[in-house]
Amino acid sequence: MVRAAAGLAAAMGVGRFVYTPLLPLMQEQTGVSHSDTALVATANYLGYFLGAIALAVFPAGTRSVTVFRASILALVASELAMTVGTDVRVWLAARVVAGVASAAIFVYCATAVVGHPSAGITFTGVGIGIATSGVLVAVLGPVLSWTALWVVAAASTVGYAAIAWSLPPGSPPPAPTAGRPPPRTAPSARWWTLGASYFLEGLGYIILGTFLVAAVSAGGEAWTGPAAWVVVGLAAVPSPLLWAKALRRWSAESLLAVALLLQSVSALLPALVDGPIAAVVAAVLFGGTFMGITLLAMDSALGLGIPRAAAALTAIYGLGQILGPLVVAPMLGDGFRAAFICAAAVLMTSALLAGATRRR
Incomplete structure (x- = not known):
């Protein structure tokens, strides 16, 4: 579990999301425009989407040690490539590579622990990595340049990846039994409603995931943005375990609607209220929901009997993430x-749609 959690910390918490706390510094020190920063963010989400699609087409890659380790090396190289200069085209290419690599690492680590009774511990790694990226920028941002911080981020990725390097692959799925294949269930209205809700979640959540630190920093002291990102990570650490525990008492659909509503509040707070208290509350709500929403959406999909429902939801979510910064x-x-x-x-619309998927 520790090695898989370290892999997710490297791939998601640092490799994928370190751009968020670094964004204000990059804008301040390079003069890059808001529209270009949105494009760079979209490049990463596009890479993640393409990586997930590639693994769906070539599922053997999800259990390939070679693919896993090559992705780690590519992720570190992509972080170092961000320091080459201020050419946005270089940044776009680097973040696409980072997205593909982080998708491969995420899927490998998740597959390695699937079915394990303590698998939830693995997903705490995402929050740990996010908190790490926030601490690095908060502590070192006042004394280091944005390029030096990318080097530090790459070093952090190496540190977590060194722990994950020897993680063995997951067991292959059992071979299908002889006889007739299981009946295929046609997508229902509930399935399409869930899909629409999850698409909107991808679109809405990634706006916070990309610009929360920049927004908080713009409304207060420079340190408040990275500090808020640390809070996001700390809130994300226990959230998968807490939402999984809540599933024992309430339905996934009801919890999904609640989580989405809370996340919509996390977006509204920094838009309407200035100050550190609102920033901390928004960070807690955002960090405490985004991993749980994925867990709850996947659980809802499993109950619909749609073949490869999880893969379809992941693709829908990925499209939303790509469009969010562009919108x-x-x-x-x-x-x-x-x-x-x-x-x-x-996100409020997403919550309403999620509520509509509840069984009557």
């Missing part, structure tokens, strides 16, 4: 308020 890019010229209000509206 709000035109709104960023005068700050982040309009973008966060947009995210809150999208």
